[in-house]
Amino acid sequence: MSKRDFSELPKVLSIAGSDPSGGAGIQADLKVMAQLDVYGAAAVTALTRQTTRGVHHIYALEPDWVLRQIEEVLYDLKPRVVKTGMLQSPAILQGLAKIWRAYQEEYRSLLDSDCSDNEQERRLVIDPVMHSGTGISLLDEGSLRLFREELLPLTTVLTPNIPEAEAFTGMRIKNMEDMEKAAGLLLDCGVQWVLLKGGHLPGQEEGEIVDLLCSHDESYAFAGPRIPYQDPHGTGCTLASALASYMAQNYSVRESAASAITWVRRAIEKPLQVGTGRPVVCQPALVK
Ligand SMILES: Nc1ncnc2c1ncn2[C@@H]1O[C@H](COP(=O)(O)OP(=O)(O)OP(=O)(O)O)[C@@H](O)[C@H]1O
Numbered sequence: 001m002s003k004r005d006f007s008e009l010p011k012v013l014s015i016a017g018s019d020p021s022g023g024a025g026i027q028a029d030l031k032v033m034a035q036l037d038v039y040g041a042a043a044v045t046a047l048t049r050q051t052t053r054g055v056h057h058i059y060a061l062e063p064d065w066v067l068r069q070i071e072e073v074l075y076d077l078k079p080r081v082v083k084t085g086m087l088q089s090p091a092i093l094q095g096l097a098k099i100w101r102a103y104q105e106e107y108r109s110l111l112d113s114d115c116s117d118n119e120q121e122r123r124l125v126i127d128p129v130m131h132s133g134t135g136i137s138l139l140d141e142g143s144l145r146l147f148r149e150e151l152l153p154l155t156t157v158l159t160p161n162i163p164e165a166e167a168f169t170g171m172r173i174k175n176m177e178d179m180e181k182a183a184g185l186l187l188d189c190g191v192q193w194v195l196l197k198g199g200h201l202p203g204q205e206e207g208e209i210v211d212l213l214c215s216h217d218e219s220y221a222f223a224g225p226r227i228p229y230q231d232p233h234g235t236g237c238t239l240a241s242a243l244a245s246y247m248a249q250n251y252s253v254r255e256s257a258a259s260a261i262t263w264v265r266r267a268i269e270k271p272l273q274v275g276t277g278r279p280v281v282c283q284p285a286l287v288k
Pocket residue numbers: 024132133160161197198199200209210211224225226227228229232233234235236237239261264265268
């Protein structure tokens with residue numbers, strides 16, 4: 001039997017925590033990638049004890065062991081896009097930054113080889129997960145400065161929600177003008193694109209919801225009606241994984257963000273009550 005050539009297959013590596021209830025984390029990421037016809041790989045950063053009612057406990061994995069997983073899979077699969085979720089500790093943040101810099105360097109030397117997939121730039125989508133929906137911290141204290149200094153300058157697209165953008169910038173975000181200002185500050189940290197999710201903007205419980213996508217040269221507002229819902233779990237992981245999947249298929253960042261937002265909003269319209277707590281959005285075939 002001859003081996004198939006998978007060098008052109010869009011591949012995404014998710015680096016994230018495990019959510020055993022399947023609504024967020026690596027479980028959600030892999031489901032989204034499979035639905036969007038991308039090969040999904042996953043390196044686990046931490047195990048959570050979590051149900052649809054919330055996160056109860058976090059079991060941190062040995063950072064060196066986490067980093068070895070990432071490095072080994074990165075050089076084996078050479079994924080076009082890497083997406084991160086819960087990074088958990090300063091050691092993982094710092095180690096990932098080092099690994100990514102070396103991968104990019106290695107990658108430049110591969111550009112000369114004749115494998116066409118290598119002509120595609122490698123890209124890093126960072127969902128800066130800080131808290132679970134129920135408020136438990138998913139990022140160790142002391143990681144914020146490291147995150148800003150080490151990882152943001154390497155980021156192709158950062159997908160913060162409002163509280164995460166506030167934590168990075170130190171400013172309060174109360175309206176669209178503040179969102180634009182915060183996105184500018186994040187770009188100044190070295191991020192290429194910011195997709196600032198407007199779901200948590202105060203005073204917008206009704207009406208429309210706006211996600212803002214900005215680079216230093218371009219700015220787009222994706223507005224849509226706020227879907228009345230019961231706070232489904234996993235929207236952030238779902239959005240970032242969909243974005244990474246479209247980017248792996250070579251759509252531009254703008255096209256990928258537009259498609260990912262449309263996709264996640266369709267999923268939010270049909271949340272699934274799989275357990276006794278919050279409904280989830282990352283679901284089979286419903287949203288195809
Ligand atoms: N009620 C809603 N109606 C329409 N779109 C929504 C709604 N809530 C969230 N979204 C969209 O879902 C995506 C994820 O946004 P959200 O603000 O929920 O992320 P998050 O806070 O990181 O998610 P999580 O709760 O999983 O941590 C965004 O594109 C946002 O516009």
